[in-house]
Amino acid sequence: MAQRQKLLVLYAHSPDLNSRVVSWSEYDGTSTEKHTSGDSDAPPYDSVVAAMREGWRVIQFPQQLPSYPGMEYNTAYLKYEYILEKLEELDA
Amino acid sequence: MPEPPDPADHLLDSLQMARFAADGFLRFDELVPRELNEAAYEQMVANEVERPPAGTPLSSMWADTPLGEVFRLPAIQGIKNSLVGTDPLYDHHAVHTVGANHLQGQAWHADAIIDIRQHFDIQFFYFSHDTPREMGGTMILPGSHFRRISESDIGRYQNFRGQLPMVCKAGTVMVAHHGIWHCAQPNRTDQRRYMFKLRLNPTARQLRLWNTEDLGDPKISGILGTNHEWYGNESRLEVVNRIKFWRFLTGDEDFDVGYWLSRLENEPDTPQQQAA
Numbered sequence: 001m002a003q004r005q006k007l008l009v010l011y012a013h014s015p016d017l018n019s020r021v022v023s024w025s026e027y028d029g030t031s032t033e034k035h036t037s038g039d040s041d042a043p044p045y046d047s048v049v050a051a052m053r054e055g056w057r058v059i060q061f062p063q064q065l066p067s068y069p070g071m072e073y074n075t076a077y078l079k080y081e082y083i084l085e086k087l088e089e090l091d092a
Numbered sequence: 093m094p095e096p097p098d099p100a101d102h103l104l105d106s107l108q109m110a111r112f113a114a115d116g117f118l119r120f121d122e123l124v125p126r127e128l129n130e131a132a133y134e135q136m137v138a139n140e141v142e143r144p145p146a147g148t149p150l151s152s153m154w155a156d157t158p159l160g161e162v163f164r165l166p167a168i169q170g171i172k173n174s175l176v177g178t179d180p181l182y183d184h185h186a187v188h189t190v191g192a193n194h195l196q197g198q199a200w201h202a203d204a205i206i207d208i209r210q211h212f213d214i215q216f217f218y219f220s221h222d223t224p225r226e227m228g229g230t231m232i233l234p235g236s237h238f239r240r241i242s243e244s245d246i247g248r249y250q251n252f253r254g255q256l257p258m259v260c261k262a263g264t265v266m267v268a269h270h271g272i273w274h275c276a277q278p279n280r281t282d283q284r285r286y287m288f289k290l291r292l293n294p295t296a297r298q299l300r301l302w303n304t305e306d307l308g309d310p311k312i313s314g315i316l317g318t319n320h321e322w323y324g325n326e327s328r329l330e331v332v333n334r335i336k337f338w339r340f341l342t343g344d345e346d347f348d349v350g351y352w353l354s355r356l357e358n359e360p361d362t363p364q365q366q367a368a
Contacts (some may be wrong), residue, residue, distance in 0.1 A: 009248065011249075011322075011324070012324065013324035013325055014324060014325045019324075020324075022252065022253050022321060022322045022323070022324045023249055023251060023252045023253070023322055024250065024251050025248060025249055025250035025251070026250065034196065035250055036195075036196050036197035036250065036278065037197035037198060037199060037200050037231065037249075037250050037251070037275045037277070038197050038231045038250070038251060038255060038257060038275065038277050039197065039250065039251065040251050041251070041255075043251070043253075073329055073332050073333065074240055075238060075239050075240070075326055075329050075330060075333065076239050076240045076241050077239075077241065077245075077246070078249070078322075078324070079324075079325070079326070080324065080325075
């Protein structure tokens, strides 16, 4: 049996895995379904922990680093990015 | 004969400017008259929009054309004058289209590259025909304009709390800070979608260019403190960015929202007086 991977990327309000999801993306390697920008108005789970309870495995934690000097008030990317996966068995 | 309309009558007010500072855009529904929308649409379909060199004064362009007429409307002149002054330069334009039954959304992006200026360009987004949700339109992310990213660096993101599709009637115009995050949305209809984008550069210091009669309105602080849900824990940092921007726009170096910057700027050097 071959395995294929689904990725769920959740961006949390804070480093707390129970905190509210504020942004989300899905990448599905198990089918031809292609998620795209703006394709849902509400996240699939309210928190990272809620996704874990549905069988999603966390495979990346965001590192926390102090701001570079002089850039303490700059903003850019969403800081609290958690990448989760599900593996699905496919018929070879 | 009646007096011709005066763009000065259409300047933005301070509450609108505060919304621009907080959200990165302003929206004006059904601003352009129907006949002009139809003519502008035909001009785009015919691909007859002159493309002058970047840096051309806007005032010298597009004489006797429908799109030129759109941007000479007193209401649009008032918006432009409030944000980039009376004599901005043309940066570029684009006739953005999404084909019928195109089901893929564009990756989130900001235009151009990392831009750390307080001085800012504006981009007009003009929708000449009705744009229902099944047709798109352009999706924007309110409050994203101060984020320091380069073009499609943000392409991994797909959805945010508070994302806003421009669903609108013909004649609607949005004006945005150059840093706003946006993406074209799928078009599930049988008709090609059009949107006209125009970027302008200021040539004058962007200092109190709008109608400032209401500059003391206490609602301004509340608007500048808006918390867009997708910020998460960084909401207060965005308020600091807005305070700095508002100081730039107004010249009031003591302006604050709450006590956020005043606290950080409190670094006393005066020795304490000793009791006699």
